[in-house]
Amino acid sequence: MVAAALTDGAVEIAPGVHWVGALDPHLRNFDIILKTANGTSYNAYVVRGENGVAIVDTVKENFADDFFRRLETVARYEEITTIVLNHLEPDHSGALPELLKRAPQAKVYLSSRAQMMLKALLKPTGEKAPEYIPVTTDDEVDLGGRTLRFLHTPYLHWPDTQCTYLVEDGVLFTGDIFGCHFCDARLFNDSVGDFRFSFEYYYAHIMRPFREYVLDAVALIEPLDLDLIAPAHGPILRHQPRDYVHRYRELATPRLFNEARSEKTLVVFYISAYGNTRRMAEALAAGAESIGGVRVSLYDLEGGESGIFTDLIEEADGLAFGSPTINADAVKPIWDVLSSLTTVNVKGKLGAAFGSYGWSGEAVRLIEDRLRGLKMRVPVEGLRIKLVPDAGELEQCRDLGESLARHLTGKVEHREIDMAALA
Amino acid sequence: MPKAKVTFQDIGVSVTVPAGTRLIEVSEKVGAGITYGCREGECCTCLTKIVSGGENLAPPSILEDQVLKDNMAPRGHRLACQAQILSGDIVVKPA
Numbered sequence: 001m002v003a004a005a006l007t008d009g010a011v012e013i014a015p016g017v018h019w020v021g022a023l024d025p026h027l028r029n030f031d032i033i034l035k036t037a038n039g040t041s042y043n044a045y046v047v048r049g050e051n052g053v054a055i056v057d058t059v060k061e062n063f064a065d066d067f068f069r070r071l072e073t074v075a076r077y078e079e080i081t082t083i084v085l086n087h088l089e090p091d092h093s094g095a096l097p098e099l100l101k102r103a104p105q106a107k108v109y110l111s112s113r114a115q116m117m118l119k120a121l122l123k124p125t126g127e128k129a130p131e132y133i134p135v136t137t138d139d140e141v142d143l144g145g146r147t148l149r150f151l152h153t154p155y156l157h158w159p160d161t162q163c164t165y166l167v168e169d170g171v172l173f174t175g176d177i178f179g180c181h182f183c184d185a186r187l188f189n190d191s192v193g194d195f196r197f198s199f200e201y202y203y204a205h206i207m208r209p210f211r212e213y214v215l216d217a218v219a220l221i222e223p224l225d226l227d228l229i230a231p232a233h234g235p236i237l238r239h240q241p242r243d244y245v246h247r248y249r250e251l252a253t254p255r256l257f258n259e260a261r262s263e264k265t266l267v268v269f270y271i272s273a274y275g276n277t278r279r280m281a282e283a284l285a286a287g288a289e290s291i292g293g294v295r296v297s298l299y300d301l302e303g304g305e306s307g308i309f310t311d312l313i314e315e316a317d318g319l320a321f322g323s324p325t326i327n328a329d330a331v332k333p334i335w336d337v338l339s340s341l342t343t344v345n346v347k348g349k350l351g352a353a354f355g356s357y358g359w360s361g362e363a364v365r366l367i368e369d370r371l372r373g374l375k376m377r378v379p380v381e382g383l384r385i386k387l388v389p390d391a392g393e394l395e396q397c398r399d400l401g402e403s404l405a406r407h408l409t410g411k412v413e414h415r416e417i418d419m420a421a422l423a
Numbered sequence: 424m425p426k427a428k429v430t431f432q433d434i435g436v437s438v439t440v441p442a443g444t445r446l447i448e449v450s451e452k453v454g455a456g457i458t459y460g461c462r463e464g465e466c467c468t469c470l471t472k473i474v475s476g477g478e479n480l481a482p483p484s485i486l487e488d489q490v491l492k493d494n495m496a497p498r499g500h501r502l503a504c505q506a507q508i509l510s511g512d513i514v515v516k517p518a
Contacts, residue, residue, distance in 0.1 A: 112493055116465075159467075159494075347458050348517065372451060375468070379434050379454025407434065414435040419444065422452040 003185035008066075010074040011187060013236055014169045014228055016048040016146070020055075020070035022063035025183040033342070034205055037198075039183035042067075042091055043232050045173060046074050047166060049143025052081030055106075056164060056173045057232055061094030068095070068102075077102040082141055083130075084148065085110040086175035087161045088117040092232050097125045108132040109141060111152060114160035135162070137220065153177065153217035155210045163221070170227035176206060177217060178244050179231035190239035198234065199244070203251050209345045211252040218249045254315060263295045264408040266350075266401075267312050270322030271301040271333050276356035276388055277322045283394040284320060284354060284383075287401025294318075294405040301333040306340045313341060318350035318408045319376070320401075323363040325355060330363035338370050351376035352404055354383040354397065361386070379407050427508045431455035432474055432516040442510055446471065446503035456517040457503045467494040469503040476513035480506045 004011045010018035025039035042059035044067055053075045059067040080103035085093060088110070100106070100122075110118060112134040119129055137152040151163040156177050164173040180202035184192035207214055222245060229237040229244060237244050266288050270281035281298060289296045297316075299309065313319060321338070323330040351371035353364045364382040371378050380403045385393045406412045425442040429449060433456045438449050447469065450457045460468030464487050473480065477499060483491065487505045500518055 112495060115493055116490075348456055375458035375460075377434075377454050377456045377458070379436075412435045414437070416437045417439070417453070419438050419440045419449060419452075422438070422449070 004187040008069045010046065010070045013230060014171050017169065017171055018046045018074045019187060020044050020046050020067055022059045022066035023183050023185060024063065030181055034181060036181040040181035040233055041183050043230065045230055046071060047143060047146060049146040051144030053079045054082035054084055054143055054148060055080055055099065056084045057086055057092045058095035058099055060091040064095035064098055080106045082106060082143065083108045084164050085114060086164055086173055087158060087232060088114050088121060089158060093121055097122060097127060100127065100130050109135050111160050111162040112136065113154060117160055151220050153220065155213040156217055157206045157210060165224060170225045171230055172224060172226060173230045175232045177231065178229050178237060179233035182234040184235065187236055189235040189237045192235045195235055205343055208343050214248055214252040218245055221245055263293050264317045265295045266318040266404060266408060267297045267299065267316040268320045269299050269301050271331055273324050277324050279389055279394065280354050280356060280385060280397045281322045283397035284401035287398030288405040291402055291405035291409065293409045301337065306337050309337050310340055310344055313346060314344035316349065318404055320352040320354065320404060321367050323355045323367060325357040325361045325363040328360055328362045330366050334367065341374060347375040349376045350404065350407055351378050352380055352382055354400060356385050356387060356389065358387055380404060425510055427479060427510050428512045429508055430514045432514055440508055444508050446506045446515065450503055459504060462504045464490060464502055464505045470496055470500055470518040471503040471515050472518050473499050473501055474514040474516055476511055479509055479511035479513050481509055
């Protein structure tokens with residue numbers, strides 16, 4: 001089998017369209033959060049039209065030499081009229097400052113939200129920002145017989161992300177969408193090794209928190225004639241590219257049918273040393289359940305794994321966390337869950353905290369701060385109860401559950417308060 | 424000190440605040456659904472719809488105006504981390 005990218009040259013992926021990227025086979029950890037067992041690639045592309053040449057994305061800065069060497073085999077810098085930036089993360093924009101020096105006449109096309117990032121990226125170079133044009137869905141650039149059409153696909157996985165469609169050839173340049181960290185010089189999905197795990201792993205860690213935006217993007221992409229998908233990392237998808245679009249739709253759709261989809265869902269997680277926080281959790285759950293329209297689930301964190309809980313949390317509308325205070329802190333299983341939520345979107349979900357304590361009871365406030373840090377809303381003050389909850393205190397737990405359920409269902413009564421009372 | 428009243432429509436809470444208070448100072452304390460990222464007027468995470476009383480907020484700074492424009496914010500929207508309450512009644516909800 002021919003390893004397409006083993007030479008210094010560009011690799012033609014469609015007539016007049018070349019890969020000019022770089023291979024990074026020895027990278028073992030990407031952006032701190034992702035393992036890369038066989039490295040990654042930084043894919044950049046050249047599109048030649050009758051009236052000009054477009055560069056789509058660049059590579060990580062320390063691979064710029066590879067990029068320019070390949071680029072020079074298929075285009076001269078003075079021919080470059082267009083630079084498309086689908087995503088400005090440094091692994092794709094690292095060679096941009098140098099490219100702008102070599103092709104100062106080129107106009108840069110990028111999403112509206114990329115403009116401030118471009119300025120920030122060029123700051124250290126002291127260079128004036130190039131002429132740039134913010135674009136959105138259906139905006140086009142005519143290269144002469146070849147048309148680049150833009151698709152506004154934000155938050156995949158930065159606010160700036162977009163896709164670019166080469167209309168006449170059915171080639172879609174997707175930035176990080178449909179990408180993966182998989183380094184194989186054979187380049188194409190029907191030639192490289194088995195990269196299915198890498199594709200799904202990448203989705204799970206990079207795209208999953210933005211699944212609503214994934215579905216929006218997929219809806220824009222599905223109607224296109226697709227001959228080839230050219231992502232910014234990993235194999236170029238020329239064999240059955242539509243399968244990968246379909247797979248993204250599957251991955252962004254909840255796995256199980258939700259019988260309670262007409263109701264709001266509240267998941268109550270707790271951990272308890274002597275049963276006191278457990279009794280609080282049970283009373284809270286019962287209170288929430290007593291308000292119609294809320295499906296309540298109760299989970300002991302000791303009985304599960306954070307991966308499973310992450311799935312539950314992703315689907316829930318509201319979350320309550322119960323923890324005792326041990327040595328002035330919430331206990332580790334709580335933090336394990338609350339520190340593993342970067343792969344799902346919890347922004348705007350309702351959150352609450354509660355717990356029994358023996359001495360100082362810091363856990364509840366610490367959990368509330370974390371929930372706010374995760375961009376959840378915490379409209380009801382948490383409940384701290386000293387040691388064993390009595391009947392009256394369990395009633396307070398029920399009230400907390402009822403209040404949470406009312407917030408979830410929009411049944412909360414209007415309140416008027418003075419800011420001084422909020423201190 | 425002059426007072427104003429801001430209502431967070433999503434949670435049904437009205438708060439009487441001293442003039443000069445920023446929305447961010449109140450919304451988190453009452454648990455409104457407005458969420459924050461950078462908290463310094465850059466990321467647009469706290470984009471907020473001003474349902475009514477927009478004239479009772481201090482006008483946006485040049486920076487806030489630019490961020491709203493860059494993020495294609497619809498009319499009647501402000502950044503809660505920047506918007507300063509001056510007087511009267513204001514009703515807001517998450518964008």
